[in-house]
Amino acid sequence: DVSDVKFVIxxxxxxxxxxxxxxxxxxxxxxxxxxxxxxxxxxxxxKARDLVSVLTEANQVVNPKL
Incomplete structure (x- = not known):
């Protein structure tokens, strides 16, 4: 495992x-x-519907175009 990861792309x-x-x-x-x-x-x-569910559950902003 890598510690102190600040960004994932x-x-x-x-x-x-x-x-x-x-x-x-x-x-x-x-x-x-x-x-x-x-x-x-x-x-x-x-896979958009799945992603929207994950983002919504995590209280993240969901782009309406998604």
Whole structure:
């Protein structure tokens, strides 16, 4: 495990929301702030509903275009 990760960048969106949560969970551990950036393209559209659910559950801002 890598400690003190401040940023996670998902260039390729994962196959499912569980993998997405696992990836972004690498940042912001131990009550520290962290930021995750994720490239989400029209080709990932079938996974949009899942992503919206994850973001909503985490009280994150959801882009209306998603």
């Amino acid at each position: 998902n260039f390729d969106y994962p196959n499912n929301s569980e993998d997405y949560i696992h990836r972004i969970g690498r940042t912001g551990r131990s009550n520290k702030a962290g930021t995750a950036y994720t490239f989400f393209t029209p080709q990932n559209g079938a």
